[in-house]
Amino acid sequence: MKTAIRSAMLTFKKDPFFHEMDECLVYESDAVIVMEGGKITQVGRAQDILPSLDGVEVKRYTDSVIIPGFIDSHVHYPQTEIIGAYGEQLLDWLNNYTFIAEQGFKNKEHASEVAKVFLKEQFRNGVTSSTVYCTVFPQSVDAIFEEAEKYDMRIMAGKVCMDRNAPEALLDTPQRAYDESSSLIKKWHNKGRAEYVITPRFVPTSTPEQMEMMQALAAENPDMLIQSHVSENVNEVAWVKDLCPKAKDYTDAYAQYGLVRPRAIYGHGIHLTDRELSVFSETGAAVAHCPTSNFFLGSGCLNVKKLRDKNRPVHVGLATDLGAGTSFSMLQTMNEAYKAAQMNGTPYTSLHSFYLASRGTAEALGLQDKVGTIAVGMEADLTVLNLKSTPIIDYRMKYAKDLEEALFIQMTLGDDRAIAATYVAGKEVYRAN
Ligand code: GUN
Numbered sequence: 001m002k003t004a005i006r007s008a009m010l011t012f013k014k015d016p017f018f019h020e021m022d023e024c025l026v027y028e029s030d031a032v033i034v035m036e037g038g039k040i041t042q043v044g045r046a047q048d049i050l051p052s053l054d055g056v057e058v059k060r061y062t063d064s065v066i067i068p069g070f071i072d073s074h075v076h077y078p079q080t081e082i083i084g085a086y087g088e089q090l091l092d093w094l095n096n097y098t099f100i101a102e103q104g105f106k107n108k109e110h111a112s113e114v115a116k117v118f119l120k121e122q123f124r125n126g127v128t129s130s131t132v133y134c135t136v137f138p139q140s141v142d143a144i145f146e147e148a149e150k151y152d153m154r155i156m157a158g159k160v161c162m163d164r165n166a167p168e169a170l171l172d173t174p175q176r177a178y179d180e181s182s183s184l185i186k187k188w189h190n191k192g193r194a195e196y197v198i199t200p201r202f203v204p205t206s207t208p209e210q211m212e213m214m215q216a217l218a219a220e221n222p223d224m225l226i227q228s229h230v231s232e233n234v235n236e237v238a239w240v241k242d243l244c245p246k247a248k249d250y251t252d253a254y255a256q257y258g259l260v261r262p263r264a265i266y267g268h269g270i271h272l273t274d275r276e277l278s279v280f281s282e283t284g285a286a287v288a289h290c291p292t293s294n295f296f297l298g299s300g301c302l303n304v305k306k307l308r309d310k311n312r313p314v315h316v317g318l319a320t321d322l323g324a325g326t327s328f329s330m331l332q333t334m335n336e337a338y339k340a341a342q343m344n345g346t347p348y349t350s351l352h353s354f355y356l357a358s359r360g361t362a363e364a365l366g367l368q369d370k371v372g373t374i375a376v377g378m379e380a381d382l383t384v385l386n387l388k389s390t391p392i393i394d395y396r397m398k399y400a401k402d403l404e405e406a407l408f409i410q411m412t413l414g415d416d417r418a419i420a421a422t423y424v425a426g427k428e429v430y431r432a433n
């Protein structure tokens with residue numbers, strides 16, 4: 001069945017970090033997007049499309065703009081219950097909050113309950129796709145895939161592999177990590193829009209023997225996503241240096257096992273050295289930028305412009321990193337990313353931010369042919385932003401002199417209230433009222 005929506009529309013066809021904005025930005029003040037079979041089948045100016053749409057009901061959104069659905073490239077669904085846990089930096093925060101909460105996911109019922117809350121909250125925030133850490137328990141992976149399947153959501157998720165430096169109850173073994181990941185791959189990978197992600201938590205929690213098993217999984221599945229953490233916190237970086245005296249650096253501790261490659265996405269990367277950034281650039285691996293988390297845990301400020309350097313480009317995805325991240329909102333994530341950029345003295349415009357949150361993140365995940373852009377043939381994952389979602393935004397918008405300023409107001413002041421509707425695979429999964 002055909003459905004159609006009408007409003008202003010904003011999308012990108014190229015990367016504005018590397019090309020003139022005119023070549024990248026597609027903006028239509030009155031557009032119609034037609035969806036059928038989960039895909040976008042027509043898109044263009046309302047006046048051009050409407051005459052061909054006999055009988056198709058067109059849902060119209062005023063004071064709004066339709067954008068590609070947000071993609072969260074690094075998020076821990078089991079940490080939904082510990083968002084906003086006070087006062088510690090990464091390693092204490094993991095021990096005192098995270099590793100306790102994750103033990104509850106042995107219970108499938110609990111996992112399913114949290115998965116429901118998590119996806120509902122993502123849709124309320126216009127997030128249509130995400131790359132998700134589960135826990136060490138395979139049933140926690142089943143729970144999120146089962147829930148996402150109900151919406152035909154493009155979800156990427158994996159069992160967290162960890163066999164040291166955590167409570168006994170959260171540890172697997174090298175063999176179990178391999179076996180459980182393998183059977184989850186058989187069960188879920190490419191089932192509908194689901195993709196499996198090979199997920200060693202981070203170097204401190206995987207022995208060299210477990211890393212060898214991750215290497216084997218990665219070699220057996222050369223196109224599969226890989227996710228982990230790198231260079232988030234200075235104490236963590238020092239610990240990895242002690243744990244891996246033979247590795248050149250933190251990145252090398254993954255690269256030695258073939259885990260730095262296209263479609264490998266590493267959370268944070270704040271303290272990566274120039275050598276490490278070169279390895280990321282040469283291999284096509286990506287960094288997931290998690291600014292709300294980085295501020296919350298006092299980890300530091302990633303320099304996005306340094307990564308998006310023409311001479312040594314590194315893919316950057318935007319991400320919430322809940323529950324160290326403090327918001328499901330990608331608008332708030334963009335807001336905090338801007339502040340991190342300011343702290344580095346290297347800010348970028350709102351249009352760059354909206355690019356990063358859509359096509360940029362899709363490219364970091366190797367999904368740019370499927371999601372992240374509004375165009376014919378792309379999957380119909382769309383978010384409708386209400387441009388007047390609060391009294392102060394409504395007031396401030398009267399003084400916006402152009403599109404760039406209007407979008408900057410949205411990402412600075414907007415949050416879940418700015419989401420008018422969310423469409424996943426062409427179906428409305430959330431509507432504000
Ligand atoms: N490093 C290893 N595990 C985690 C986690 O769960 N959250 C964050 N922010 N960093 C990590």
Ligand code: ZN
Pocket residue numbers: 074075076229267321
């Ligand atoms: Zn994380």
